[in-house]
Amino acid sequence: MFKKFLFPLTTALGNMRASMTQTFLTILGIVIGVAAVTVVMSAGASAQKLVLNQIRGIGSNIVAILPGASDENGPPAQAFGVINTAFTNDDLVALRADGAVPHMRAACGYVSGNAPVQYKGRSERDTFQGVSPAMVRVEKARVQQGRFFTDEENMRRARVAVLGVNRAHSLFGAVSPIGKKIAIKGRRFTVIGVMAPRGAVAFTNPDDLIYVPLLTAQQQLLGIHFLNFARLKVDSEAHIADVKRAVTAILRARHDIRVGEEDDFSVRDTASALTIITKITNVLAAFLVLVAAIALLVGGIGVMNVMLIVLAQRLREIGLRKALGATRRDILLQFLVEAVVVAIVGGTVGIVVGIVATWGIAQLAQHLGYAWPLIITWRAIGIAAAVSVAIGVVFGIYPAMKAACVSPIEALRYE
Amino acid sequence: MLITCKDITKVYVTGETETRALRDVDCTIRAGEFVAIMGPSGSGKSTFMQILGLLDRPTSGAYLLDGKDTATFDDDALSRLRNRRFGFIFQSFNLLPRTTVADNVALPLLYNRDERLSATQSHERVMAALAAVSMEHRATHTTNQLSGGEQQRTAIARALINNPDILFADEPTGNLDSKTGLQVMRILQQLHEDGKTIVLVTHETTTARHAERILSMVDGRIVNDTPVTDRVSACDEDMLHK
Known part of the structure; x- marks a missing residue:
């Protein structure tokens, strides 16, 4: 055989x-x-x-708020290049108000832009992100060197910047960037910190970013008052639904959306994103x-x-x-x-x-x-x-x- | 009677034309006979041999082998008969290229379901068959390294490997020069003396005269069935050449 x-x-x-x-x-x-x-x-x-x-790295108990309505299972409006200005800083402030959203630990607003960044002879277009100081708590991000900016700095639109680890390296090489001055869109910023490496997420790599205070970015670099999106940290997974409900109620009230009308924003959580x-x-x-x-x-x-x-x-x-x-x-x-x-x-x-x-x-x-x-x-x-x-x-x-x-x-x- | 043919006809249909290759062929062949089927090309001699060799089936008529009607045999039975009782020698040798002489000779052993030989037994059988045609020294050569005569002798060894009782040789000297052709005829005559039945197809009278009996065919019929009186001995002839 x-x-x-x-x-x-x-x-x-x-x-x-x-x-x-x-x-x-x-x-x-x-x-x-x-x-x-x-x-x-x-x-x-x-x-x-x-x-x-x-x-999972961004953190489980996260609720994200995106401007514009979207189908629960579909991509957000931003994915199609739509810029929606309805979701503003004031909304974020309202959400942060004491007791407004129970079980919310921290909230961070985000804007981002692209501008020439100069240091000594080097000049290149880089991506910067304006974030609330709460970003480190919301995203579980760590600062490797120096410090992150404070609420006070955000409130007074301080020109301070925290660099992603790759950006720090590309701008300063082996030299410590702390205390150095860089120019973003022609305005001088003082580097106060460098983030720990985090690895690329989807299509962006946070290690390449330059973080500046949210209000500084909105008013001095972008000239806008709205947010690209916001993330809220919830104390436990069990309360995600409660937080989403509270956020929806507050934003609907603030945006004068009547009963029966569609939301002009979307609230997502990481579990559903997964x-x-x-x-x-x-x-x-x-x-x-x-x-x-x-x-x-x-x-x-x-x-x-x-x-x-x-x-x-x-x-x-x-x-x-x-x-x-x-x-x-x-x-x-x-x-x-x-x-x-x-x-x-x-x-x-x-x-x-x-x-x-x-x-x-x-x-x-x-x-x-x-x-x-x-x-x-x-x-x-x-x-x-x-x-x-x-x-x-x-x-x-x-x-x-x-x-x-x-x-x-x-x-x-x-x- | 070893082989009995009754009213065998073979009709090939190509498109709308019918070709009658054999018409009412009757004949008998005894065990141990050396028969030459002779005729010009197109006379049906090859078709007749194919039917006798169970390579093809007649359109009508009966072919009895050992008194049994071959029409009742299925594919497996026919394969078994071709493997065990028949040996075929072809004009163009039909050896596998890029394959050694020994492997070519061993090929029928692969399809022998009755005897399951060990590798050593197979090798012994192959060498014995090669010795019968004086080719044992070439066992490990590939077939494309051989001369025409050596190729035909290899093919004869292959035909002998399962010790068949009938050998069918279709123009075995057709692709050989006269000297190597004689060597092949001498081997066939020797095998006949050893008791094999041999059916030789040829169009040459001189080749046919090596047999004991000649069936002459013309247009699909046997027109003459005569014993050979002035039989040629390849052995003597070969001596004459030297």
Whole structure:
């Protein structure tokens, strides 16, 4: 029995060696398909984990307020580039008022902008973020060197700045930036602190940012009175719903929204954000798997194509084998084994390529500052391996059946 | 009677044209006979041999092997007969390329379901078959390194490996020069003396005269069935050449 499988196997390998180019091209389809499955599943898992980690990193019990109405499960209005000025500083002050929102620990408003930042000879456009001093408490952010700005500094629009660790490095190198003067949009700011490294979040990297007091940013750099968004820290997960309700009531009252009218703001919490992002990434992963499946289908058709070409080239050999006593089953088995061998070789190479690519993606992402976890899911590799065998069988069966039906008199045809 | 053919016809249909390759062929072949089927190309001699070798089925008529109607045999039974009782020798040798002489000769053993040989037993059988055609020194060469005569001798060794009782040789000397052709005929005559039944297909009278009996075919019919009176011994002829 063993020999029965071994012989077709050696024949298959021999034939593959004999037609290297053809085999290479056949295998290429499967390699790409299987590599795609491995990468999509592994990198997909990494990306999902990254995003979830980051949201958890900002802190669980967070409620975010975004200007503009939005569907609970859809993206916020800002995502479409809409600027909504309805959510203002005064709203934030009202929310902060004693007892207005029970169970709220801290609240931080955010604005951001892009401006030329100069220090000595260097001048580049950098992103700055105007935040409430409460940001460190809301986001669990740590200051590495110096200090964060105070409420007092915010109130008097002090020109002080705290640098993300990367920005500190790019501006000052090894020199301590504390006490140095930088110019943002031509205005002089004193650096008072450097944040501890945090890693990229979604599309921004807080380590690249320059933090300035919220009011300073609004009035001296941006000339606006509204907020891009705000985050509230809630004392425990159990009170998130209460906080959302209280925030909604206060903002509706402040914005004169009547009963039956839609909110002009959105209130989200990290738990629901997690759910939404998980949903989105799952859909994305499913879509990518579909793309990979198409690649595999193409690879499978390649296998079938080559097996049919091989069949045409080897009619005489098949006829001969039949004349020497091979049954239909023997020929069927031989061709199936060959197709499966081709598919397995392709699958193995594909898995290796997939692992290398996954590793490469992780390296690249880490280089760009994301805390990208390298996850190679064994499930992905298992699926890829199973799929390549299945391709060999599924796409090998038709050529194999055709081969089995070749008449032994083919061996007697003269060239 | 080893082989009995009754009113065998074979009709090929290609598109709308019918080609009658065999018309009401009747004949019998005894065990141990050396029969040559002779005729010009298109006379149906190869078709007849294919039917006798169970490589193809007749359109009508009966082919009895050991008195049993072969029409009742299924694919597995036919494969088994071809494997165990028949040996085939082809004009163009039909060896597997890029494969050693020994592996080529061993090929029918792979499909032999009755005897399961160990690797050593297989090797012994292969070497014995190669010795019968004086090819044991070439066992590890690949087939594309061989001369035409050596290739045909390898093919004969392959035909002998399962110790069949009938050998079918379709123009076995057709691709060989006269000297190597004679070597092949000498091997066939030797195998006949050892008791094998041999069915030889040829269009050459001189080749046919190595057999004991000649069936002459024209237009799909056997027109003549005569014993060979002036039989040629390849052994003597070979001596003459030297």
